[in-house]
Structures are given as structure tokens and as C-alpha cells.
Amino acid sequence: MRYIPHTPDEYQAMMDTLGIQSVDELFEDIPEKARLARPLNLEDALNEMQLSQHLMRLSSENINVNEVPSFLGGGYYDRYVPAAVGALAFRGEFVTSYTPYQAELSQGTLAAIFEFQSMIQSLTGTYAAQASMYDGASAVGEAALLSLGQLRRRNQVVALRGMHPDSLKVVETYVNARGSSLLVADSLDDLEKKVGDQTAAVLAQYPDMLGQVTLAQKAIELAHQVGALAVVASDPVALALLKPPGEMGADIVVGEGQPLGNHLNYGGPTFGYFAVQKALVRKIPGRLVGVAQDIEGRRGFVLTLQAREQHIRREKATSNICSNHSLNALMATIYMALVGSSGLREVALSSAQMAHYLERRLGELGLVREPSPASPFLYEFAMRVPGDVDQLNRFLLERGILGGFHLGRFHDAWQGLWQLAVTERRTQEDCDRLVEEVKAWISR
Amino acid sequence: MRYIPHTPDEYQAMMDTLGIQSVDELFEDIPEKARLARPLNLEDALNEMQLSQHLMRLSSENINVNEVPSFLGGGYYDRYVPAAVGALAFRGEFVTSYTPYQAELSQGTLAAIFEFQSMIQSLTGTYAAQASMYDGASAVGEAALLSLGQLRRRNQVVALRGMHPDSLKVVETYVNARGSSLLVADSLDDLEKKVGDQTAAVLAQYPDMLGQVTLAQKAIELAHQVGALAVVASDPVALALLKPPGEMGADIVVGEGQPLGNHLNYGGPTFGYFAVQKALVRKIPGRLVGVAQDIEGRRGFVLTLQAREQHIRREKATSNICSNHSLNALMATIYMALVGSSGLREVALSSAQMAHYLERRLGELGLVREPSPASPFLYEFAMRVPGDVDQLNRFLLERGILGGFHLGRFHDAWQGLWQLAVTERRTQEDCDRLVEEVKAWISR
């Protein structure tokens, strides 16, 4: 069979050692009533060649972002992933290893995680970061749980509406599980009303779904005013230009890490990051790597502060995370090393430049930016479309463009809003083509 | 600049060490008259992201054999290359190393070449093989040169017409260079007439361009009758089913190695192999790897019998080959290890099965196999098409099929002959589609 090395002789020799005639004997401890008496009803096996042809066909039945310009964003961006990222991260010793339990055989993974923690700490302006979460949404969820665990008498978290709806949904699932609740505030005023002595955390996304960057600072202050923790979720690439949330006073900074050297993968696997101020280090969920000395005095790295984790705390745990998204974090680490501080700034800046160009051109066509044409943004923004956004997107798709996302599909108050993201991969030609087609659609 | 690590400070420090103000000073030994006084006239540099987009576009402007079924062969076949081949062969330590001059740091490459030599020796039924040649055609060329070098009084080599025309051309170029000549025999009878006391080598391809497998044995005998060396060029996959040329008495067995785990690469890089009987080992061109013991008694591998090579023989050399196609040979080695003896047989057998099916179906349409409908073949054959082959191929291409090759483009006597190759990647559906379209074309 496919990946089984055993020859018939070896099977026989092993059964002889065990004194059995058939492997069936090894399954006799399964109650007869439970045993499966028929073959599993599965599609026939394919050999590798057939499989590869089958998968190439399935793959080609999807439109990919290398074929058509895309203006989709919302936390996942078709940024350029340098070739060296894959060439290195896919080396077998990285890919086929487990969580680095035995430090002596895992220094590659451990050192890379330590680098990752350092880079995230520095980008976010916090004290420390852990090894990775599943994704941005679950990272926000865990941040909410951490807060509720910290402030045990409180049972609410309050989020600003501009947070990614999936993050809100996950927070809701997570906090409801422990009997707490999530309130969503539609504005800073609303937030001010909703926070109080039950608030364990205020959650804000920076920049948010509408591209807004100005709300986070105030949200952090409101959190602290009521004694809650301030949690900020950030696109890490945006932090190349924006004041880091840690410096603004956020207690926890989390986010979706995909924009750092990860392919879109239709949403996963990517990774979430999780960084905290010093006071919360021993509360951080998931793996942490620290520096250690070996018996010969050499510097190396180990999993540390494990007393936080599920395998030690068991029924006292606040997070159950075990496997994380280490390989995706490795890709991000290699990406950040490759592009460096200057490269990451260039990525963000060239995206912003083209985004502002596009926004101006679309404005000339009569599309109006929300929440206000004057609010600052980086490389993602929302515009009100004169007409049916879904229809516009279909029109564009027929012309080979993946248009922006219709935010109304996420939230009713956002009906008619078109979320446009511009990455460094978009050329002026791409933007001009979009503008031309929007114009054609408007005057159809 | 792109891959240069130097910072401005470092440039300065290095210039200070040298006591120069500008790197220009390092180029002052170039005669002023010869210096280039203008910038090179080259296209502007692209950053990696732009480059990757540009190359993806150029790539997509070609039809590749994953998109459409192909019936092209002629020594290069779209065989399935298992994923593990690339995953292993592209590891940086293999890819970025030079010829293994320092054995202590090159055991990976050396051991793999030793394995390659062993596998080729065994497939071909000879005594030994060397590390690789550029391709099959130049391997035949070098075999002709070896023969002329062995039998110094003789100045002709005679080839059977069924050899790949590119191989014939290369042999011609190579032997003409030293004042010898190539004769091409159209049949065994003709060969018998052409060989004589001037013949240093008889060259035969097995299977040949028309798919024939029955001529090689006789060609070998004719060679030996006149005291010449017998050189057989073989598709290595065919040798999974066919009696190996070495066993038939061939003195030198060479061939194009592409079918063993190499992508088509539009013809290169692939590799040539070169195997000989015992008497010729010290005459073999190119690198040879042998077993050696280190000072602690460990078994390892070294480049050996280097006295044969250009860097020792210099003006006395008969071959100038230095770099070879090591990485391609590595891919072949990994491929042969992965598929093993049984897998290689399966590859050849399933190709042959489908080829015979296709041949029968096409025969039913009135196409006639040449040189004779009765001559045995494996998975490549030639048929006479009732009409213009080029037109037929255009017709097929419009319908998304890469039809067979029109042999008339290589050789006038082959006008109207359609060379069809069937690999294990061709399904019955592919063959049926071809048959249907040929039928449609005939009755158009």
C-alpha cells in the first residue's frame, strides 16, 4: 500500500513474532457489535500520477489572484511572497517536525520561534509575543478570554463595530462558552456608553474594516478608564507605518498574520499573533520560547513558562491551545527577515500610494468614501457605490477583475459599502482598469 | 543592489583598506581604448515582485503538457515526475554546490553520483557508467569520439538512419571536427555495405525514431565483424522491458536521460548517460565517482581516474567536458529509487499497453504503420497519414491536442510519417479523443 514499507515476508515475520495468523487477531478487543462489517464506502484510490492530474484539474477550476487583479482585503491580502520564503520554510526538517518538545533536536524551530516572538514584539510595541495562534480571529477570542480570566468579576467584553465580523463571531463563541457576553459598539460614543464595571476588555481593530485608524487610541483610553484591558487587533503590515498599539497603551495586541509572507490559502492556514505587555506575560496562551543555557554553557532555546499550558493546568486552563500555526509563523519570520524594516515600509507605502490614487479616481466617478471622505486611511477603504454592489462585482468578474468586497454581506448597516484593498502587487494599470470598468458599469 | 550585502559604510571601509577613493581605480588596468564609456543598453531592472509577474506572464504564453494531452516523443517524454523528486533534488545543499572537488564536503553529491552510475550500469547491462553528459545527443557524439580515439587508424563512424536526427547532427559536428566523417545507413543492408576497415564505430538507436527495436542486435554484430565498436543509444525507460544493449554486446551504451524523472524543460537541461564495457573504463569521458576509504577507515566516495580528464590531459584530451548535468542525474537517481524496478516496468508497460491500443485504433482509420505494420514496438511508433501531417497537427492543436511529430520535418524520406509517443500519463480517454479527432479530420 501507498506509503507502507512492509513486504509480505516482513508482515509474516512480524506476525510470527506475535504468534498470530492474521492481523484480525489484533482487533479482537473491539466489541463485535461495534466492528465495521463492510468496507468503507470511499472513492477508489488513485496512484500519485492520477492524483496529481485530478488535483491540477480541481485547482484549475478556481480563479487565482495571479490570473486577475484582486481588490479583496479584509485582513487577508495578496501580498507578494518572495521565493526564498517557500524555498526555506518547506525544508523537510521544518515541515515534518512536531512541536519542539525535545529541545536538543529542535533548535531550528525554537530559534525561529524566538525570532518570530522578537519581531512581533517589536512591530507591535509590546513586551513579548508568543509562538502563534490559529488565526487572527481566534487570537482576538483568546485575548477576550485572557481578559475575562484576569478580571474574574467582570463578564463582558465590548468591541468596536469595525472589527472583522469573523473575529466578532469568534469572540462571541468563545466568551459565551464561559457565560460571558460580547457587546458591539457602533461608535466611540456608543463604546463610551457600553463600557463599565462589567467590562473586562475593550476590543478594537486598527485599521478597522472601513480602513479607519483614528479610533483605537480612544478605545484604549476608555478601556483603561473603566479598569478593563485594551485589546487591539492589527494588520502587522500596517504597523510599518502606524504607531504601534503597544505604544498607545494596548495591553494585548493581536492580529491576523497572513500578510506577512503567507499565501492566501483561501483563508487558512495562516496564523494569528498574540503580544502582551509585561504584566500579562505569564497569562499568555499557547507556546512561548525562551533563551536557555545548556550544560556546556551554550545559548539555545526551549519551550518555557509551560505552567500556563493545558497539559499542566488541565481543568484549570483558560486556553486549550496545543498545536498552533508554527510553520506559518516561520514563513512570516523568514519574510520579515527578507524584507527587513525598509522592505516592510516599502510594501505598506506603495500599497498606500496606489490606494490613495485609486480612491481619488473612484471619487471622481462619484463614489463616496465612508464613514467620511476625510477620515485617514492606509491601503484599504470603503466606498458607497451608486447602485447594487453585488451586481457591480459580477460585472467586474466577467471582465476579469476581482472587485472589492460588499461589506453589506457581513453587516446590514454596511449595505452598499464596497471594501477595496490595494496591495503592492497592484499596478496603476490595474487600478485604471478597475476605474474604467466601474465607469462603464455606472454608465451602462 | 539586488543580492549585494554591502552597506555604504562597508564599501567605504573596504576602499579605505585599499587606499582608494573609488572603485574606478580598480579598473584602471583596462586599456582606456577598450573601456566601455556608456552604460550597457539593457532593459530596466525589475524588483522580485515585478519579475515574478513578468515571468508568470511569459510562462502562461506557452502551452504546457499539463493543459493538453501530448503525443510528442522523440527521446523526450512527458512522463510523470513524482513530487518527491523535486522536493529532494532542490534542496539547497545539492543545488548550490559545485563539482565535488573537496570530497569531505561533497559526500552527498558523490554518493548520489555513485548510485546513479550503478543504476545506469545495471539498466544498460554494461560494466560501468560515468556521472552524466549534457544530453543524449552529445553523449552519442562523445561515444563516436571515444571510438575514433580507440581505433586511431580509422576515420569513419556509421550510424543507422533511425537515430535521432539531432544526435546524428551532433555526431557529425563532433567527428568532422577531428577530420573524420559520419555515414548514415538507411537499412541494415546499407549498413553492411557502409562498414569496413575505416569504421571506428557503428551507432544504432534502440528503439529508434520509428519505434524499431530489431535492428540493434544486428548492427552490433556488423560492428564487431569489422573490428569497430558498437554504440547503442537507448531510452532508459525502454530498457525496463528490452534486453539491455550491454547484454547484446554493445561496447558503449548511451542515451538521453530525460525520461528518468526530468521535466521536459523544452529540451534542456536534461542529461545524457554514458556506460561502457570493462575494457573502456579508462577511456570514458567526464567525471567518474569511485569508492574510497578515509583515514579512519570509513567508506566514502571520490572523483576518480581523473587522469582521463581535460584538466590533466589538456592538449592531449579527447573530450573537453568539465561541468556536466549532475543535478539532472540526481533527479534521475531519486526517480529510479522512488519507482524501483517494478515501478519502472509499470511505467513502460502501461505506456506500451496504451500505445498498442492507440496504434490499433488509428489503424482502423486507415493509417498505416511504418516501416512495417508488423514490426514490433513499445510505446512509440510512426504511421503514414493519408494527407498533410502538418495540417492534421494544426487541426488537432485547435482542438486542444498536441499531436504526434511530423518526421518529415527531420528527414525527407520520412515525409508523411507521424511519430506518436504514448506515455503512462495518457489515458484511454486521451487516446480516444485523438482517434475521434483524426477521424473527423479525415472525413472533413
Place this chain on the structure above:
Amino acid sequence: MDIPLIFEKSRPGRRGVRFLSPESLDGFQIEEHLPRELIRTTPLGLPEVAENDVVRHYTELSTLNYGVDTGFYPLGSCTMKYNPKVNDWAASLPGFADVHPLQPDTTVQGLLKLLQSLEDGLKEISGMDAVSLQPAAGAHGELTGILMIKAYLRDQGEERTTILVPDSAHGTNPATAAMAGFEVRVVPSNARGGVDVDALRNMVDHTTAGLMLTNPNTLGLFEEDILTIADIVHQAGGLLYYDGANANAIMGRVRPGDMGFDVVHLNLHKTFSTPHGGGGPGSGPVGVTRRLEPYIPYPRLRQGDDGLYWDYTPGKSIGKVRSYFGNVGVLVRAYAYLRSHGQEGLKAVSETAVLNANYLSKRLADHYRTPYDRTVKHEFVLSLTGQKSRGARALDVAKRIIDYGFYPPTVYFPLVVDEALMVEPTETESKETLDRFVEAMETIDREIDQQPEVLHEAPHHTVVRRFDEAEAARHPILTWQQLTGEES
């Protein structure tokens, strides 16, 4: 040699991959578009290195790692089987890897078909009626499943508050129950390593929401009383949760659904051979029986007139547990694995995994105590109490195994076995590899008496040796800034 860090290679002004040149910014100034106080002034702190530096550094780091591609990795509970290269290749195809999660469903039909087939396959293998591919890992699947149980019970008007977990359970099981707001009660094991049925019978009551079970359990033993256990829990009004970490033992032989489980998660990064990547990503799809289906996370994949689409109707769903649809790149690999095997192949996988474990266990039993004298499934636990009394702890033996070229088995888990060494060979290891491992283990056992210090100080031939982990935890240094004292 200290283990190197990329930061140490940084030189101010050195550059790796560049993007647009400053000129191409065409005078664009971020200062004109952002309020001054929101503009970053602190350095980003990323290393400044050339591409060559990066390639050499991570190439070197990789060689400091041990993976399945390096050698035998019998890490119990982790199913470190061979990870097929073709599956990695598949996941990197542009139609899978370069697809945005917000693309219209019509533009991703190939992918949706794949996901649908995978759902169907997992349903059949687990014996469940519906599957969600959303959870990102085993623990995530557990949370999803336990929340579905909670939601279901609540809809039945039952506010049940406790989850039962055997003492042999993996840490994520109790942690999950706690995270889901349940009180955890620990069920003791019996002398045969299974759930103590009598104790269980005494523990279930009207507060019992369910029992979480791994079967075969973490001792590698099949719960022979599983049908009774299921009855007890169901009769008490609770549900049965199946932790599928050990499903590599049972494919084609028995299905969680047929054992009486109501919710199942599968670890695709174990049973379905997707690589573990030094800690993840994994994927933990959850299957449920019909009555729990309404609670599955949304969106759900459905067949419409124009093909497959994501149905975002929440209904009674517990909501979302992560963004978008799941770890699609992992799911592609799992699908490739499924299609590479078919029913015969998967059955052979489990049979061979079990044969390998029994063979290895039997061969090691001469020197190491196997605490339960039973047929095991895909893994087994040794209890090194004998070795301990002769002067070598399980950890010492594990570290010494490294010197023989293998990755050590899991140590000190499950907690119910003293000095536990938990060995899972998997089906992709050959007899001669197992024999080599036995030889090493026998030699190590002899070494305990002959030269115990060799074990205490092991490993000897690694790039680093044992670490002072206690000190590392006492004064944690978690970032480069902290290491260099530049911390803010």
C-alpha cells in the same frame, strides 16, 4: 556554538528583498495622509540582512531540527507518519494557495468540490452524519464539539454543568471542557487501563453533559467496554465525545459512530499525514450525528443550482470558531491522502500501524515493563519504574535515545503511568527500523547498569545538550530585545 539568531547578522542599511524604489512613490508622502500622532516613529526592529544571509541562516537552522524526513519519530499520541510530498505539492497549486477567502463562490468551485468530498469521506470514516472542516486543530475541534453538546443540551432545556474525562486523557480534554464553561470530573482507569465502568456509573448524574474519550485511549488500549460506557453516559442524558487523535488505529475496522459517539474530531495532522510543521498548522474537523447537526459552525457548504456555495444562515449554529472556512491548505493535503488510499488503503494503514505497535511492544517487553498485558492498538506505553530503580529516569532514557539517532517517544504522559514512555511507531516505519530501535533500547537498558552517567548526561552528540529549563523559566528571556537588554 551558540545557536545563531538572524538579528546577529543584521547590519544597519543592509537590504534583502526590495519593493518599489522611492522615486516610484511619485511624491506620495504618508505624512499627508495620516495624523502626525498616528505615524510610527519607533524603528520596526526587523533584522537588516541580505537574501544570502537569510538563506544561509534558515538553511542552517533547519539542519538543527529533526523531522520525520530525518528519521524515526515514535512520539506517542502524535502519529508522526511519513508526510507525502505530493500532498505538499498539491497544497501549493495556485488554484488552492492563491485564492482569497472573500472570492465569490462561483470562482472557487474546484476547491469547494474538494472540500465537499473531504467532508463526505470523513463522515464515512467516522460514522457521523455531518462534518465541519472549520476547526484548526485537535483542541479546536474539541472546543467546537463540546460547545455543540452544550448548545444541544441547552436547546433540550438542560443546563448540564459537568464533563467527564478519564484520568488518562490528554490535557486538552479537561482544558477544553473548562474553556467551554464546564466543571471537569476525572474518571479513574481500571487495572486493564480502560475506563473504570463502575466508577463511571457512580459518577454520571443529571449534571453530566458528556464524556470525552479517546479510543484507543492514550495508553494505546482499546476501550473494550465502550458500548457499556456509551450506554451509561447516554442513559444519564449525556453525550459522548470522541477525541480522534488516535484514529490511526481504527480506520476501516470500527467507527466512532458505531461505538456510540455523538461528536468526533479527527486530527488530520496525525491520521491523515499532513505535516506538523514544528507545531502546526493542523486541522481538526468535527463530525456529529444528525441531532447535533444544527449546531455545527457556519458557514456550511451546500449544493445549490449553480454549484456549491457557503450558506451563512446561522440557525442554531454555535457560531464561528475561526475566520472563514478552515485550514484549507491542510484540508487539501488530507484530501490527497484520502484519495491516495481509498478504503483498502486506509484499512491497511490502521492494520499496519497496529501491527507495528504490537511488534515493537512485544520486542521491548523483555527489557521494559509494559504495564498492561494486552494487545495494543497503534501505540503503547512503557513504564520505566524498573529502570528508575536502577538509576535512570524515563527522561534519561529518552535523552539517550537521541544519541542513537531517533527522536524520543513521548515522556511522562499519560499521567496514569509512572515513568511513562509512550511509543507510536506508525505504519510507515519498516521492520528494520523497529528492530534498530529495539537494539538501541536494549543497549540503553544495559548502559544503565554499566555506565549510568552516560544516560544522565545524554544526549552527547547533539548541537546543544540538556538545558537548564528551570532557570529559563525563572528569568524568562522571550525576545531579542530582552536578550540584548534593549527592552523598552
Place this chain on the structure above:
Amino acid sequence: MDIPLIFEKSRPGRRGVRFLSPESLDGFQIEEHLPRELIRTTPLGLPEVAENDVVRHYTELSTLNYGVDTGFYPLGSCTMKYNPKVNDWAASLPGFADVHPLQPDTTVQGLLKLLQSLEDGLKEISGMDAVSLQPAAGAHGELTGILMIKAYLRDQGEERTTILVPDSAHGTNPATAAMAGFEVRVVPSNARGGVDVDALRNMVDHTTAGLMLTNPNTLGLFEEDILTIADIVHQAGGLLYYDGANANAIMGRVRPGDMGFDVVHLNLHKTFSTPHGGGGPGSGPVGVTRRLEPYIPYPRLRQGDDGLYWDYTPGKSIGKVRSYFGNVGVLVRAYAYLRSHGQEGLKAVSETAVLNANYLSKRLADHYRTPYDRTVKHEFVLSLTGQKSRGARALDVAKRIIDYGFYPPTVYFPLVVDEALMVEPTETESKETLDRFVEAMETIDREIDQQPEVLHEAPHHTVVRRFDEAEAARHPILTWQQLTGEES
């Protein structure tokens, strides 16, 4: 540890990648289609191993290798610069890698455009009028070029029989000339390491077909008298051949065409950063001036009405030197390199390569003799006669360098320098790498006096140490069959 071989992992009946199952052959019997005497009866002799075995074996072998990705590789004459990963990625695109050479030209227009642009770029860089991409390596380019010279002269009615080659030349130069049927005459070097112009003047005559020259030469020195040399050869009726192995020194500064060369080959696997793959594949395009263009190998790429096409008209062409069109996969990488740099980039490459070499040479000169007191270009040669008299040969120093983590420079070449160590740092190495190398070299120099045996027995920390190469050549064992005594 003996270096392992895949054959040692073979077990009869074990299988790796499978293709069609026997049933799917539908009763097809090869015996019915081939004469009995042509059917293979001997075993194929390939190893019988599982995919996991293959992956582990070649993963392990790779770690026994040292590449540019591992570290500093100052192998003189080989230009072991960083090999960009994006270029490898490009070559693997299906539109380049999975294209059959017999496809109609209309189906490969993207590739033909790429090849055309590369030809144009190489023409501009070398100062030639036409380029052939066909030759597979440097030596292959040499043969192609020398045959063109021969054909050209013959067409001029001249049967010239000798080729001049400097004594410092690479072995392929004289070997090429011999292979092309010429007699080789060796031109001595002068005291400054260049061609002895007076000697040359005396050597040229009516038999002189041409002179083969590397410039900068293999000593890393620019031939200051190149214009005079060209004159002498041309006036004698001969042509000038440029071995472009050292072109990394001169891009954007001087062009072979402007120095008077008539034929040029470039080593794309050196100057254009395509990886050397443990010995190849390389690519050795050849450029010629107008008068030699008719002799270029065919087919030639031409612009037609429907796009680019291959023109198979032989005309006066020397014919073919290999099948089809060249090492296209390598050419794609070289094109990517060209487009990544542009003129400024390539100029910076050469400038930095030369700066690095001079810096390193200067810093080493305190301890190692630099036989020519001149500015060098991209590489330089040390003469370890001083070290030899103190008890360590160049080989000993080279082997000791391994212990310091570097690949050794080229040894004992060029032949004109005693105890030569030929060092080529390339432009992709940083100052601190060069400084570390200097430090190691200084330490080694001290070791000669302090503990010479450390050098004689070096390397010490490698997986294997010095081999008995003489014995290996005396009784060559070239295959597994010979090793196991099963040879036929």
C-alpha cells in the same frame, strides 16, 4: 559512519511510487508484442525502497554536502555567488518546465520571447553581434566557438592548424582545441602574470587559427596588453577566442568585443548566478562578431510574421552541438538574473566582485604571498611556497580551511603558480564574511608553526576525512555491483 547508499536500504518486494496496477493492464502482455530474444530477463537492479526511505536517504545525503546556501564558497574560477531562489522558482513554472521541445513554435511564444531577450542582452554585454544559446556549458561553448573559427577560416580558404593557449589557461581550453582537431601551442606568461607579448609575436604564423584567452585571466589579472595581443593575432590572420568564465569582473566596464575578441562564450552558471547543481547543468552561450555569424549552430531564432520561430536552414552553420535549443531551464534563470539587475545592477555586481577580491587579497597579503603585485579583478591567486617551506602544502591549508566552516579555494590551479590557492569571493559575500575568512587564514598560518599535524590531518570535524585517492584510482570501484562483488 560509512556514507550510506540507497541500495543498502533495499528490501525485495518493497515498493515506492507505483503506477498502474497489474489489473489495469487489461491482459496486455509484452510477450505478445516483442520477439522473445528482445525481452529483458535480467533484473533491472534498481533499489526496492519505500518513499519514506528515499526521502530520508536523500535528505541525509544533502546534509553531507556544502553549498553556497551553507556558507562561503570562494572556489576560484567558479564564481560561487548567491543563487537567487526566485530564479529557481521561475524555471519550474509549467510554461517553461513542462513544454516539449517538439511543440509547434506557435505554442511557445512566451519562451521564445524570453530566449530572444536573453540573446539580445548577452550580445550587448559581450559586445558581439550574434549569440547562440545552444551550448550546454563553458567547455561546450568553447568547442562551438573554436569550430566556428575553423569553419570561417576554411571558408576563407585557410587551413590553419594551430590554436594558441596561455600557460595559465584552464584545461578545457587546450582540450577544446585538441577536440576540434587543432594542434595546441602554449604561450608563456610574463612576470606580471599576463601573456608574454614578445613570445606571442614570435609564435604566431600562417598556421595560427586563433588564441584562446580568459580576461581577466585565471590569475585574476587583467591582460593589460590585450589590444596589442589582439592586433598580433589578427595581423597573423588568426581570431581571438574569449573564455568568459571570468566575465563577473568586467560587466559594464569593458566588453570582449571592444577588446578585439571575435568569439565569446559566457558561463551563465557563473556570472549569471545559475546554480551549479553539484557539477551542472550550466550553460555556455556563444557570441560572435558579424563575420562569424553564418557559422552559428542552428536552428536560429528569428522573427517571422506570426511571431518568433526556429529557422532550421543550416546554411554555413557548423551544425548542432546538442539536441534542440539549449539548457532552457538554465537560460530562464539567467534571464531572470539579467532582468533583476539591468545595467546598473550588473555594473555593481562586477565592481563589488572586484572590490571584494582586492580587499581580501590585500588583507591576506600579510601572511600569504601574492605572486603578482597588481590590482586584481574578481579573484586572485596566492602562492603558498612560504607555507610549504614551513611544512604545510596548499592542500593542507585548503583542508584545514574546512575546519573553519568554509569551502576551500581552488588548489593547484593555475599551473603557473607554485602551491596555488585561487580565491574568488564574489560580490554576494559581505565584509564580515571576508573578515572571518581572513581571521581563519591567519590562524591557520600560525598553526603551521605551532601544530603542523593539525593541518596535515585536516579536516577534523567532517563526516569523513581525507581519502586514500590513489588507492581508489588503482582499484576503481565504480558501481554497487562492483562494490558488492556481484559484478556481471
